[in-house]
């Protein structure tokens with residue numbers, strides 16, 4: 001599978017996007033202290049060590065926060081609003097939080113889960129799904 005690295009992504013992020021292409025959620029881990037870091041960055045936020053390895057995550061998380069997006073929005077998004085944008089805190093380190101969408105099913109639309117069905121603290125599992133713009137991203141479903 002060809003890896004599509006978004007034009008706006010830094011080359012240092014390539015292993016993250018290669019993971020997406022393999023349906024694997026990867027996060028940098030410091031080779032000195034072990035601290036995970038995301039988004040990708042050149043130095044450890046704990047010990048300032050530059051070296052890291054890319055570690056596959058379990059894809060399990062908790063719903064840390066969310067918003068419901070309403071217009072005014074960019075045209076492709078205004079058409080599907082209201083939709084959810086959630087923050088998932090990874091089980092491996094809840095300080096690692098990823099912004100995504102909560103889906104009802106793999107490949108589902110980002111507006112299928114109704115706002116009153118979204119609960120802070122709910123258990124999540126990652127899915128890899130193309131959304132508006134056809135970019136495959138980690139998104140989330142209830143466990």
Ligand SMILES: [Zn+2]
Pocket residue numbers: 030031032033034035044045046047048049
């Ligand atoms: Zn470190």
